């Protein structure tokens with residue numbers, strides 16, 4: 001049975017990818033909620049967490065925004081290794097490391113109930129229009 005995992009107010013999920021979106025860093029909260037271990041995540045695309053309820057349009061918007069140098073903020077439903085799920089309020093942006101290499105960073109905090117309800121409604125409509 002798929003269940004919603006508890007994302008507490010104290011948690012903050014952080015990950016960093018190369019420009020293609022392959023994970024090169026995931027913090028402890030990322031690991032805990034994803035139900036994968038560090039080794040399983042390294043080098044994987046973030047779509048490893050993709051939940052089938054998420055519309056394509058949300059990720060297109062994420063990538064278009066971040067590639068253009070702007071910061072993206074949105075509500076995302078993620079699926080864990082065991083088929084459970086958790087909602088996040090994600091902020092994604094492009095940055096550079098100390099060697100000048102481009103990297104993409106995402107920081108997620110717990111969304112409010114209202115944010116999740118609005119996203120559920122919007123994503124349902126978007127998914128229907130993508131069929």
Ligand SMILES: Cc1cc2nc3c(=O)[nH]c(=O)nc-3n(C[C@H](O)[C@H](O)[C@H](O)COP(=O)(O)O)c2cc1C
Nearest residue numbers: 017021046047049050051059076078092104105106
């Ligand atoms: C920094 C960063 C963080 C991302 N985090 C997630 C995430 O937590 N969950 C997710 O499903 N997609 C995330 N994405 C989007 C994925 O790269 C991907 O576009 C999405 O999962 C849809 O998969 P697809 O492009 O293979 O259809 C992230 C992208 C970037 C650049």
